[in-house]
Amino acid sequence: MGFEIIMGNDHYQVKLSDEPDWVFGLQSGDKIASVGTGPCLVVAFSVWSTPDREEAYKAIEVAKTQGMSVRVGLLPYDFPEEIEAWLPSQAERPGAVVSESTTAQGAVQVNISQKEQASPVWLAVQDGKPFEIRQGSLKDGEIAALLSIVEESAR
Protein backbone atom coordinates (compact mmCIF):
# COMPACT_ATOMS: atom_id res chain seq x y z
CA MET A 1 0.00 0.00 0.00
CA GLY A 2 1.14 3.49 -0.64
CA PHE A 3 3.30 5.09 -3.27
CA GLU A 4 6.75 6.33 -3.94
CA ILE A 5 8.18 8.98 -6.19
CA ILE A 6 10.49 7.99 -8.98
CA MET A 7 12.24 10.03 -11.61
CA GLY A 8 11.53 9.20 -15.20
CA ASN A 9 11.90 11.23 -18.37
CA ASP A 10 13.07 14.18 -16.30
CA HIS A 11 9.82 14.22 -14.42
CA TYR A 12 8.85 13.00 -11.01
CA GLN A 13 6.26 10.26 -11.23
CA VAL A 14 4.06 8.52 -8.72
CA LYS A 15 4.54 4.79 -8.49
CA LEU A 16 1.57 3.23 -6.74
CA SER A 17 1.70 -0.05 -4.93
CA ASP A 18 -1.41 -2.04 -4.07
CA GLU A 19 -3.74 0.91 -4.19
CA PRO A 20 -7.31 0.64 -5.52
CA ASP A 21 -7.90 1.62 -9.11
CA TRP A 22 -9.62 4.87 -8.17
CA VAL A 23 -6.24 6.17 -7.05
CA PHE A 24 -4.12 7.32 -9.93
CA GLY A 25 -0.71 8.85 -10.18
CA LEU A 26 0.33 11.78 -12.29
CA GLN A 27 3.73 13.13 -13.12
CA SER A 28 5.18 16.56 -12.59
CA GLY A 29 4.48 18.82 -15.50
CA ASP A 30 1.27 17.02 -16.43
CA LYS A 31 -1.54 19.14 -17.78
CA ILE A 32 -4.86 19.22 -16.05
CA ALA A 33 -6.40 17.42 -18.98
CA SER A 34 -4.49 14.36 -17.81
CA VAL A 35 -7.13 13.64 -15.21
CA GLY A 36 -9.70 12.94 -17.90
CA THR A 37 -13.39 13.54 -17.65
CA GLY A 38 -15.61 13.32 -14.63
CA PRO A 39 -14.94 14.47 -11.11
CA CYS A 40 -11.86 13.75 -9.10
CA LEU A 41 -9.79 15.12 -6.28
CA VAL A 42 -6.18 15.95 -7.12
CA VAL A 43 -3.62 16.39 -4.40
CA ALA A 44 -0.63 18.36 -5.68
CA PHE A 45 2.27 17.94 -3.30
CA SER A 46 5.94 18.87 -3.28
CA VAL A 47 8.18 15.87 -3.73
CA TRP A 48 10.71 17.08 -1.17
CA SER A 49 8.31 17.56 1.71
CA THR A 50 7.44 14.74 4.05
CA PRO A 51 4.43 16.59 5.49
CA ASP A 52 3.11 17.07 1.97
CA ARG A 53 3.43 13.36 1.32
CA GLU A 54 1.55 12.72 4.51
CA GLU A 55 -1.34 14.72 3.19
CA ALA A 56 -1.49 12.61 0.04
CA TYR A 57 -1.53 9.47 2.13
CA LYS A 58 -4.27 10.96 4.26
CA ALA A 59 -6.40 11.65 1.22
CA ILE A 60 -6.30 8.02 0.20
CA GLU A 61 -6.84 6.84 3.73
CA VAL A 62 -9.85 9.06 4.32
CA ALA A 63 -11.40 8.05 1.01
CA LYS A 64 -11.00 4.42 1.95
CA THR A 65 -12.37 4.92 5.42
CA GLN A 66 -15.38 6.84 4.16
CA GLY A 67 -16.01 4.29 1.45
CA MET A 68 -16.18 6.98 -1.16
CA SER A 69 -16.14 6.25 -4.81
CA VAL A 70 -14.15 9.27 -5.77
CA ARG A 71 -11.12 9.24 -8.00
CA VAL A 72 -8.07 10.60 -6.24
CA GLY A 73 -5.11 11.81 -8.28
CA LEU A 74 -1.64 12.35 -6.92
CA LEU A 75 0.34 15.10 -8.60
CA PRO A 76 3.95 15.56 -7.54
CA TYR A 77 5.79 18.77 -8.20
CA ASP A 78 9.31 20.00 -7.66
CA PHE A 79 8.79 23.69 -8.38
CA PRO A 80 5.52 25.39 -7.40
CA GLU A 81 5.37 26.89 -10.90
CA GLU A 82 4.65 23.43 -12.23
CA ILE A 83 1.12 23.52 -10.90
CA GLU A 84 0.31 27.07 -11.85
CA ALA A 85 -1.42 25.87 -14.98
CA TRP A 86 -3.76 23.85 -12.80
CA LEU A 87 -5.07 26.89 -11.06
CA PRO A 88 -7.90 28.88 -12.59
CA SER A 89 -6.11 32.07 -13.50
CA GLN A 90 -3.51 34.48 -12.31
CA ALA A 91 -6.13 36.69 -10.74
CA GLU A 92 -7.56 33.79 -8.81
CA ARG A 93 -4.33 32.43 -7.49
CA PRO A 94 -4.41 31.07 -3.99
CA GLY A 95 -3.70 33.65 -1.44
CA ALA A 96 -6.46 35.86 -2.59
CA VAL A 97 -9.70 34.58 -1.18
CA VAL A 98 -11.75 34.18 -4.28
CA SER A 99 -15.30 33.12 -4.54
CA GLU A 100 -17.02 33.53 -7.83
CA SER A 101 -19.29 31.63 -10.12
CA THR A 102 -18.12 30.18 -13.32
CA THR A 103 -20.40 29.94 -16.27
CA ALA A 104 -21.43 26.93 -18.23
CA GLN A 105 -22.78 23.76 -16.88
CA GLY A 106 -23.89 23.74 -13.34
CA ALA A 107 -22.60 27.23 -12.68
CA VAL A 108 -20.06 25.82 -10.33
CA GLN A 109 -18.52 28.18 -7.89
CA VAL A 110 -14.79 28.67 -7.73
CA ASN A 111 -13.75 28.96 -4.13
CA ILE A 112 -10.17 29.66 -3.30
CA SER A 113 -9.27 30.06 0.28
CA GLN A 114 -6.40 29.65 2.68
CA LYS A 115 -3.11 31.33 2.39
CA GLU A 116 -0.54 31.83 -0.24
CA GLN A 117 2.26 29.35 -0.67
CA ALA A 118 0.80 26.74 1.65
CA SER A 119 1.00 23.22 0.38
CA PRO A 120 -0.23 20.78 -0.66
CA VAL A 121 -2.81 22.09 -3.07
CA TRP A 122 -6.13 20.28 -3.15
CA LEU A 123 -8.09 20.58 -6.34
CA ALA A 124 -11.59 19.33 -6.88
CA VAL A 125 -11.72 18.91 -10.63
CA GLN A 126 -14.67 18.33 -12.89
CA ASP A 127 -14.04 17.68 -16.57
CA GLY A 128 -10.64 19.26 -16.51
CA LYS A 129 -11.67 22.34 -14.56
CA PRO A 130 -10.99 22.93 -10.90
CA PHE A 131 -14.03 24.13 -9.02
CA GLU A 132 -12.84 23.93 -5.45
CA ILE A 133 -9.34 24.59 -4.23
CA ARG A 134 -7.77 24.28 -0.82
CA GLN A 135 -4.24 24.77 0.34
CA GLY A 136 -2.26 23.50 3.24
CA SER A 137 -2.73 20.69 5.67
CA LEU A 138 -6.32 19.53 6.07
CA LYS A 139 -7.87 17.58 8.87
CA ASP A 140 -9.51 14.27 8.12
CA GLY A 141 -12.95 15.82 8.37
CA GLU A 142 -12.02 18.55 5.95
CA ILE A 143 -10.71 16.01 3.48
CA ALA A 144 -13.91 14.00 3.82
CA ALA A 145 -15.94 17.12 3.19
CA LEU A 146 -13.93 17.89 0.10
CA LEU A 147 -14.37 14.36 -1.15
CA SER A 148 -18.09 14.68 -0.59
CA ILE A 149 -18.17 17.80 -2.72
CA VAL A 150 -16.43 15.94 -5.50
CA GLU A 151 -18.76 13.00 -5.12
CA GLU A 152 -21.82 15.19 -5.25
CA SER A 153 -20.59 16.97 -8.33
CA ALA A 154 -20.89 13.72 -10.21
CA ARG A 155 -24.61 13.56 -9.60
Add this chain to the structure above:
Amino acid sequence: MASSQSLRPATELHSCHRRSWSCQLRDTPLEFLGDTNESNPDEAALLAVPVFYAGGEWDAEAQLYVMGGRFYDPYAGRWVTDGGGENGYKFADNNPVRERVIGETVYSGMFDDYSYYLNPLNNDPGVGGYFFGAGKVLGWTAFAAGSAGAGIIYGAGVLTTAAGYGTTTAYATATGGAVAGGTAAAMQTYAANPNAGLHEYAFGVGLGAGFGGLLPVGGFADLGGSLLGGGIEAAAGGDFYGNGLQFGGLVGGIVGGGLSNGWRAVAWQGGGAAIGGGVGYAYGGDASSALLGANLGSLGGGIAQVRYQGLRGRFDPKRIVIDIGGEGRHADALNVNPFRVTTTTGAPGRPIPNHVPFDGKRLPFGDRSVDIIHLENSPIRPDTIAEIKRVLRPGGEIRLVGPEDVSASLHQQIADAVGGRVFQTTVPTRHGVPALYTNIIVPAR
Protein backbone atom coordinates in the same frame (compact mmCIF):
# COMPACT_ATOMS: atom_id res chain seq x y z
CA MET B 1 -0.18 17.83 33.87
CA ALA B 2 -2.85 15.20 34.21
CA SER B 3 -4.01 16.37 37.59
CA SER B 4 -4.33 19.99 36.62
CA GLN B 5 -6.09 19.12 33.41
CA SER B 6 -8.72 17.10 35.21
CA LEU B 7 -9.82 20.17 37.12
CA ARG B 8 -10.61 22.10 34.02
CA PRO B 9 -14.00 22.25 32.42
CA ALA B 10 -14.53 21.06 28.91
CA THR B 11 -13.38 23.77 26.56
CA GLU B 12 -15.31 25.03 23.59
CA LEU B 13 -13.45 26.81 20.90
CA HIS B 14 -14.59 29.78 19.00
CA SER B 15 -15.46 28.66 15.52
CA CYS B 16 -16.57 31.67 13.58
CA HIS B 17 -14.90 32.07 10.23
CA ARG B 18 -13.13 28.83 10.67
CA ARG B 19 -12.06 28.88 7.09
CA SER B 20 -10.60 32.30 7.35
CA TRP B 21 -7.16 32.82 8.74
CA SER B 22 -7.93 36.45 9.15
CA CYS B 23 -10.21 35.70 12.06
CA GLN B 24 -8.14 36.29 15.13
CA LEU B 25 -10.52 34.35 17.25
CA ARG B 26 -10.09 31.13 15.43
CA ASP B 27 -9.87 28.26 17.90
CA THR B 28 -9.74 30.55 20.84
CA PRO B 29 -11.28 29.02 23.93
CA LEU B 30 -14.60 30.71 24.50
CA GLU B 31 -13.91 31.00 28.16
CA PHE B 32 -11.22 33.50 27.28
CA LEU B 33 -13.54 35.58 25.23
CA GLY B 34 -16.31 36.09 27.72
CA ASP B 35 -19.40 37.63 26.24
CA THR B 36 -18.08 37.92 22.77
CA ASN B 37 -20.43 38.92 20.08
CA GLU B 38 -19.59 36.59 17.25
CA SER B 39 -21.36 38.75 14.79
CA ASN B 40 -18.90 41.50 15.43
CA PRO B 41 -15.44 40.18 14.63
CA ASP B 42 -13.78 43.50 15.29
CA GLU B 43 -15.07 43.66 18.81
CA ALA B 44 -14.25 40.05 19.34
CA ALA B 45 -10.78 40.53 17.97
CA LEU B 46 -10.13 43.27 20.46
CA LEU B 47 -11.21 41.01 23.25
CA ALA B 48 -9.03 38.29 21.90
CA VAL B 49 -5.84 40.24 21.73
CA PRO B 50 -4.56 39.19 25.13
CA VAL B 51 -5.32 35.62 24.32
CA PHE B 52 -3.33 35.70 21.14
CA TYR B 53 -0.43 37.57 22.55
CA ALA B 54 2.60 36.03 20.89
CA GLY B 55 0.39 34.17 18.47
CA GLY B 56 0.25 30.85 20.21
CA GLU B 57 -1.93 28.08 18.89
CA TRP B 58 -4.43 26.64 21.31
CA ASP B 59 -4.16 22.91 21.82
CA ALA B 60 -7.57 21.97 23.16
CA GLU B 61 -6.53 18.50 24.12
CA ALA B 62 -3.51 19.56 26.11
CA GLN B 63 -5.14 22.79 27.28
CA LEU B 64 -1.96 24.58 26.37
CA TYR B 65 -0.77 27.07 23.83
CA VAL B 66 1.72 25.68 21.37
CA MET B 67 4.45 28.15 20.60
CA GLY B 68 6.86 26.38 18.38
CA GLY B 69 9.03 24.19 20.51
CA ARG B 70 7.40 25.06 23.80
CA PHE B 71 4.05 24.98 25.48
CA TYR B 72 2.57 27.81 27.43
CA ASP B 73 0.04 27.13 30.15
CA PRO B 74 -2.40 30.05 30.32
CA TYR B 75 -3.91 28.76 33.54
CA ALA B 76 -0.63 28.74 35.38
CA GLY B 77 0.72 31.68 33.43
CA ARG B 78 4.02 30.06 32.64
CA TRP B 79 5.85 27.82 30.27
CA VAL B 80 5.64 24.16 31.06
CA THR B 81 9.30 23.56 30.29
CA ASP B 82 12.42 25.35 31.31
CA GLY B 83 13.66 27.73 28.64
CA GLY B 84 16.91 28.43 30.39
CA GLY B 85 18.04 31.44 32.26
CA GLU B 86 17.40 32.40 35.83
CA ASN B 87 13.82 31.25 35.72
CA GLY B 88 13.11 29.63 32.44
CA TYR B 89 9.45 29.10 33.20
CA LYS B 90 8.62 32.76 33.26
CA PHE B 91 6.63 34.02 30.33
CA ALA B 92 8.06 37.13 28.73
CA ASP B 93 10.17 37.70 31.78
CA ASN B 94 7.00 38.33 33.76
CA ASN B 95 6.67 41.57 31.93
CA PRO B 96 4.54 41.02 28.85
CA VAL B 97 3.89 44.71 28.38
CA ARG B 98 7.47 45.69 27.85
CA GLU B 99 8.81 42.41 26.62
CA ARG B 100 7.87 40.50 23.57
CA VAL B 101 7.73 36.91 22.63
CA ILE B 102 9.40 36.69 19.30
CA GLY B 103 7.31 34.68 16.96
CA GLU B 104 6.71 31.28 18.33
CA THR B 105 10.17 30.20 19.25
CA VAL B 106 11.41 29.18 22.60
CA TYR B 107 12.97 32.52 23.04
CA SER B 108 11.41 33.70 26.15
CA GLY B 109 10.88 36.65 24.14
CA MET B 110 13.00 39.31 25.28
CA PHE B 111 14.91 42.12 23.87
CA ASP B 112 17.98 43.38 25.54
CA ASP B 113 17.89 47.07 25.50
CA TYR B 114 21.01 48.86 26.42
CA SER B 115 21.85 52.46 26.16
CA TYR B 116 25.26 53.97 26.01
CA TYR B 117 26.06 57.58 26.19
CA LEU B 118 29.10 58.21 24.15
CA ASN B 119 31.66 60.71 24.89
CA PRO B 120 31.58 63.30 22.14
CA LEU B 121 34.45 63.05 19.75
CA ASN B 122 35.13 59.63 21.03
CA ASN B 123 33.98 56.73 18.95
CA ASP B 124 33.98 54.07 21.54
CA PRO B 125 35.36 51.06 19.75
CA GLY B 126 34.68 48.86 22.68
CA VAL B 127 30.97 49.18 22.38
CA GLY B 128 30.96 48.59 18.69
CA GLY B 129 33.42 45.80 18.86
CA TYR B 130 31.57 44.01 21.53
CA PHE B 131 28.27 43.78 19.79
CA PHE B 132 29.45 43.78 16.23
CA GLY B 133 31.70 40.88 16.81
CA ALA B 134 29.34 39.00 18.99
CA GLY B 135 26.84 38.36 16.30
CA LYS B 136 24.05 39.40 18.56
CA VAL B 137 23.22 42.58 16.86
CA LEU B 138 19.76 42.63 15.46
CA GLY B 139 19.15 46.27 15.68
CA TRP B 140 20.92 49.43 16.48
CA THR B 141 19.62 52.78 17.17
CA ALA B 142 21.81 55.73 17.59
CA PHE B 143 20.82 59.15 18.67
CA ALA B 144 23.09 62.07 18.56
CA ALA B 145 22.52 65.53 19.71
CA GLY B 146 24.55 68.28 18.23
CA SER B 147 24.79 71.74 19.45
CA ALA B 148 23.19 73.73 16.72
CA GLY B 149 20.44 73.25 14.32
CA ALA B 150 18.18 70.29 14.39
CA GLY B 151 18.00 67.24 12.34
CA ILE B 152 17.60 63.56 12.18
CA ILE B 153 19.74 60.96 10.62
CA TYR B 154 18.31 57.59 10.10
CA GLY B 155 20.00 54.56 8.72
CA ALA B 156 18.73 51.10 8.20
CA GLY B 157 20.34 48.13 6.70
CA VAL B 158 21.26 44.56 6.90
CA LEU B 159 24.11 43.34 8.96
CA THR B 160 25.93 40.44 7.47
CA THR B 161 29.03 39.32 9.19
CA ALA B 162 30.71 36.07 9.76
CA ALA B 163 29.25 36.18 13.20
CA GLY B 164 25.65 36.80 12.51
CA TYR B 165 22.91 38.35 10.60
CA GLY B 166 20.50 41.03 11.49
CA THR B 167 19.10 44.33 10.62
CA THR B 168 20.56 47.59 11.55
CA THR B 169 18.89 50.81 12.16
CA ALA B 170 20.54 53.96 13.18
CA TYR B 171 19.21 57.31 14.04
CA ALA B 172 21.13 60.37 14.82
CA THR B 173 19.65 63.61 15.76
CA ALA B 174 21.29 66.90 16.11
CA THR B 175 19.67 69.42 18.27
CA GLY B 176 20.62 72.25 20.40
CA GLY B 177 21.68 75.74 19.83
CA ALA B 178 24.46 76.74 22.09
CA VAL B 179 27.21 76.50 19.59
CA ALA B 180 26.83 77.79 16.15
CA GLY B 181 27.15 75.23 13.48
CA GLY B 182 26.55 71.87 14.96
CA THR B 183 27.21 68.89 12.89
CA ALA B 184 24.44 66.55 12.15
CA ALA B 185 26.57 63.70 11.10
CA ALA B 186 27.37 62.01 7.96
CA MET B 187 26.80 58.39 8.25
CA GLN B 188 29.13 55.78 7.15
CA THR B 189 27.35 52.89 5.70
CA TYR B 190 28.59 49.92 3.92
CA ALA B 191 27.74 46.31 3.55
CA ALA B 192 30.18 44.02 5.17
CA ASN B 193 29.52 41.42 2.56
CA PRO B 194 29.37 42.83 -0.93
CA ASN B 195 28.41 39.43 -2.22
CA ALA B 196 25.13 39.81 -0.47
CA GLY B 197 24.09 42.11 -3.25
CA LEU B 198 22.49 44.54 -0.95
CA HIS B 199 21.15 47.67 -2.39
CA GLU B 200 22.39 50.74 -0.82
CA TYR B 201 21.33 54.22 -1.25
CA ALA B 202 21.38 57.31 0.76
CA PHE B 203 20.09 60.74 0.68
CA GLY B 204 20.31 63.63 2.91
CA VAL B 205 18.26 66.68 3.33
CA GLY B 206 19.66 69.61 5.08
CA LEU B 207 17.19 71.64 6.96
CA GLY B 208 17.41 74.57 9.14
CA ALA B 209 19.87 77.29 9.15
CA GLY B 210 23.50 76.89 9.71
CA PHE B 211 25.72 79.66 10.81
CA GLY B 212 29.05 78.31 10.02
CA GLY B 213 30.39 75.53 12.00
CA LEU B 214 33.19 74.66 14.18
CA LEU B 215 33.85 71.85 11.82
CA PRO B 216 33.11 72.54 8.19
CA VAL B 217 32.15 69.00 7.49
CA GLY B 218 29.69 70.13 4.95
CA GLY B 219 32.42 71.66 2.98
CA PHE B 220 33.61 68.31 1.91
CA ALA B 221 31.75 67.16 -1.07
CA ASP B 222 32.36 63.61 -0.13
CA LEU B 223 30.23 63.97 2.84
CA GLY B 224 27.59 65.83 1.03
CA GLY B 225 25.44 68.29 2.62
CA SER B 226 25.91 71.91 2.51
CA LEU B 227 28.22 74.14 4.32
CA LEU B 228 25.62 76.44 5.55
CA GLY B 229 22.82 74.05 5.83
CA GLY B 230 19.73 74.08 3.84
CA GLY B 231 21.15 71.73 1.30
CA ILE B 232 19.40 68.88 -0.29
CA GLU B 233 21.24 66.05 -1.78
CA ALA B 234 20.56 62.57 -2.75
CA ALA B 235 22.55 59.70 -3.99
CA ALA B 236 21.72 56.37 -5.38
CA GLY B 237 23.34 53.39 -6.87
CA GLY B 238 26.87 52.45 -6.41
CA ASP B 239 28.88 49.36 -6.12
CA PHE B 240 31.78 48.26 -4.08
CA TYR B 241 34.26 50.31 -6.03
CA GLY B 242 32.20 53.34 -6.00
CA ASN B 243 30.83 53.66 -9.44
CA GLY B 244 27.72 55.16 -8.18
CA LEU B 245 26.59 58.58 -8.96
CA GLN B 246 25.90 60.94 -6.22
CA PHE B 247 23.64 63.59 -7.40
CA GLY B 248 22.11 66.20 -5.49
CA GLY B 249 21.21 69.51 -5.33
CA LEU B 250 22.08 72.41 -3.44
CA VAL B 251 19.36 74.44 -2.04
CA GLY B 252 20.64 77.30 -0.16
CA GLY B 253 23.87 75.65 0.61
CA ILE B 254 27.32 76.06 -0.71
CA VAL B 255 28.52 72.60 -1.31
CA GLY B 256 26.51 69.62 -2.25
CA GLY B 257 26.45 66.75 -4.58
CA GLY B 258 29.39 65.58 -6.52
CA LEU B 259 30.55 62.40 -8.03
CA SER B 260 31.19 59.90 -5.40
CA ASN B 261 34.01 57.53 -5.34
CA GLY B 262 34.58 55.13 -2.64
CA TRP B 263 33.25 52.04 -1.18
CA ARG B 264 29.69 51.49 -1.83
CA ALA B 265 29.61 54.86 -3.33
CA VAL B 266 26.67 56.61 -1.95
CA ALA B 267 26.47 54.63 1.15
CA TRP B 268 29.94 55.63 1.97
CA GLN B 269 29.21 59.17 1.17
CA GLY B 270 26.31 58.85 3.43
CA GLY B 271 23.25 60.84 3.73
CA GLY B 272 24.77 63.46 5.78
CA ALA B 273 23.59 66.88 6.38
CA ALA B 274 26.39 69.08 7.26
CA ILE B 275 26.16 72.07 9.35
CA GLY B 276 23.29 73.57 11.03
CA GLY B 277 21.56 70.34 11.48
CA GLY B 278 19.83 68.34 8.92
CA VAL B 279 17.94 65.27 8.07
CA GLY B 280 19.78 62.37 6.65
CA TYR B 281 18.83 58.92 5.73
CA ALA B 282 21.06 56.06 4.83
CA TYR B 283 20.20 52.53 4.01
CA GLY B 284 22.65 49.71 4.03
CA GLY B 285 24.43 50.44 7.20
CA ASP B 286 25.60 48.32 10.01
CA ALA B 287 26.35 48.71 13.63
CA SER B 288 29.42 50.78 13.08
CA SER B 289 27.33 53.16 11.04
CA ALA B 290 25.22 53.84 14.03
CA LEU B 291 28.22 54.49 16.15
CA LEU B 292 29.87 56.73 13.64
CA GLY B 293 26.70 58.59 12.98
CA ALA B 294 26.17 59.16 16.61
CA ASN B 295 29.65 60.31 17.16
CA LEU B 296 29.71 62.62 14.23
CA GLY B 297 26.43 63.91 15.40
CA SER B 298 27.99 64.74 18.65
CA LEU B 299 30.88 66.62 17.16
CA GLY B 300 29.16 69.88 17.54
CA GLY B 301 29.34 69.54 21.21
CA GLY B 302 26.21 67.64 21.97
CA ILE B 303 25.75 64.22 23.34
CA ALA B 304 25.17 60.98 21.57
CA GLN B 305 23.28 57.96 22.60
CA VAL B 306 23.55 54.59 21.05
CA ARG B 307 20.81 52.21 21.76
CA TYR B 308 21.31 48.58 21.21
CA GLN B 309 18.49 46.16 20.66
CA GLY B 310 19.30 42.56 20.31
CA LEU B 311 18.01 39.18 21.09
CA ARG B 312 19.06 37.43 24.15
CA GLY B 313 18.09 34.02 25.20
CA ARG B 314 19.64 31.20 23.31
CA PHE B 315 21.24 33.12 20.55
CA ASP B 316 24.74 32.00 21.19
CA PRO B 317 27.17 34.25 19.36
CA LYS B 318 29.73 31.52 19.27
CA ARG B 319 27.44 29.09 17.55
CA ILE B 320 25.58 30.11 14.43
CA VAL B 321 22.70 27.85 13.52
CA ILE B 322 20.60 28.32 10.42
CA ASP B 323 17.54 26.53 9.14
CA ILE B 324 17.14 26.69 5.39
CA GLY B 325 13.45 26.90 4.70
CA GLY B 326 12.89 26.99 8.42
CA GLU B 327 9.82 28.39 10.05
CA GLY B 328 10.80 28.31 13.70
CA ARG B 329 11.03 24.67 14.55
CA HIS B 330 14.55 25.05 15.88
CA ALA B 331 14.69 27.60 18.60
CA ASP B 332 18.30 28.59 18.21
CA ALA B 333 18.25 28.88 14.45
CA LEU B 334 18.07 31.78 12.07
CA ASN B 335 15.34 30.85 9.64
CA VAL B 336 16.40 31.43 6.05
CA ASN B 337 13.12 31.59 4.23
CA PRO B 338 11.90 33.74 1.36
CA PHE B 339 8.45 33.81 2.88
CA ARG B 340 7.58 35.90 5.88
CA VAL B 341 4.98 33.66 7.44
CA THR B 342 4.69 30.01 8.32
CA THR B 343 3.12 27.56 5.93
CA THR B 344 3.67 24.22 7.59
CA THR B 345 4.90 24.77 11.12
CA GLY B 346 2.09 25.20 13.59
CA ALA B 347 -0.74 27.30 12.29
CA PRO B 348 -0.11 28.84 8.88
CA GLY B 349 0.27 32.55 8.53
CA ARG B 350 2.31 33.28 11.61
CA PRO B 351 5.39 35.47 11.34
CA ILE B 352 8.54 33.41 11.04
CA PRO B 353 10.81 34.16 13.98
CA ASN B 354 14.45 35.09 13.54
CA HIS B 355 13.68 35.57 9.93
CA VAL B 356 16.36 35.93 7.28
CA PRO B 357 14.59 36.73 4.01
CA PHE B 358 16.76 34.75 1.63
CA ASP B 359 16.61 31.23 0.30
CA GLY B 360 18.99 28.32 0.21
CA LYS B 361 20.37 29.32 -3.13
CA ARG B 362 21.87 32.45 -1.66
CA LEU B 363 22.82 32.37 1.99
CA PRO B 364 23.72 35.76 3.45
CA PHE B 365 26.49 34.42 5.61
CA GLY B 366 30.22 34.57 5.35
CA ASP B 367 32.40 31.74 4.20
CA ARG B 368 32.94 29.05 6.83
CA SER B 369 30.86 30.91 9.37
CA VAL B 370 27.93 28.64 10.20
CA ASP B 371 28.11 25.88 12.76
CA ILE B 372 24.91 23.96 12.16
CA ILE B 373 22.71 23.88 9.09
CA HIS B 374 19.23 22.44 9.20
CA LEU B 375 17.39 21.67 5.99
CA GLU B 376 14.16 19.81 6.44
CA ASN B 377 11.55 19.12 3.82
CA SER B 378 12.81 21.91 1.64
CA PRO B 379 14.11 21.79 -1.90
CA ILE B 380 17.78 21.11 -2.44
CA ARG B 381 19.02 22.76 -5.61
CA PRO B 382 22.57 22.68 -6.95
CA ASP B 383 23.09 26.24 -5.74
CA THR B 384 21.89 25.21 -2.30
CA ILE B 385 24.56 22.56 -2.09
CA ALA B 386 27.24 25.01 -3.14
CA GLU B 387 26.09 27.54 -0.58
CA ILE B 388 25.99 24.98 2.20
CA LYS B 389 29.53 24.00 1.37
CA ARG B 390 30.62 27.63 1.35
CA VAL B 391 29.17 28.77 4.65
CA LEU B 392 29.69 25.66 6.75
CA ARG B 393 32.46 26.01 9.24
CA PRO B 394 35.05 23.24 9.62
CA GLY B 395 33.79 21.03 12.35
CA GLY B 396 30.26 22.03 11.52
CA GLU B 397 27.23 19.87 11.14
CA ILE B 398 24.41 19.43 8.65
CA ARG B 399 21.05 17.96 9.59
CA LEU B 400 18.77 16.99 6.75
CA VAL B 401 15.28 15.54 6.63
CA GLY B 402 13.21 14.60 3.61
CA PRO B 403 11.22 11.85 1.95
CA GLU B 404 13.61 8.98 1.42
CA ASP B 405 12.92 8.25 -2.23
CA VAL B 406 13.68 11.76 -3.42
CA SER B 407 16.09 12.88 -0.71
CA ALA B 408 18.55 10.02 -0.58
CA SER B 409 20.56 11.06 -3.61
CA LEU B 410 20.38 14.75 -2.72
CA HIS B 411 21.59 14.13 0.80
CA GLN B 412 24.42 12.11 -0.68
CA GLN B 413 25.35 14.98 -2.98
CA ILE B 414 25.65 17.28 0.00
CA ALA B 415 27.74 14.74 1.86
CA ASP B 416 30.01 14.35 -1.13
CA ALA B 417 30.38 18.11 -1.43
CA VAL B 418 31.34 18.80 2.16
CA GLY B 419 32.94 15.53 3.17
CA GLY B 420 32.78 14.22 6.69
CA ARG B 421 31.01 11.44 8.47
CA VAL B 422 27.47 10.61 7.47
CA PHE B 423 24.85 9.10 9.71
CA GLN B 424 21.48 8.15 8.30
CA THR B 425 18.31 6.60 9.52
CA THR B 426 14.86 6.20 8.03
CA VAL B 427 11.80 6.65 10.15
CA PRO B 428 8.27 6.19 8.84
CA THR B 429 5.87 8.98 9.56
CA ARG B 430 2.45 8.45 11.06
CA HIS B 431 0.97 7.53 7.73
CA GLY B 432 3.95 5.53 6.65
CA VAL B 433 5.97 7.97 4.58
CA PRO B 434 9.63 6.95 4.92
CA ALA B 435 11.48 10.03 6.12
CA LEU B 436 15.24 10.03 5.75
CA TYR B 437 17.27 11.72 8.48
CA THR B 438 20.84 12.49 7.49
CA ASN B 439 23.44 13.91 9.79
CA ILE B 440 26.75 15.02 8.30
CA ILE B 441 29.59 15.99 10.59
CA VAL B 442 32.39 17.80 8.85
CA PRO B 443 35.87 17.36 10.28
CA ALA B 444 37.52 20.32 11.92
CA ARG B 445 40.48 21.15 9.78
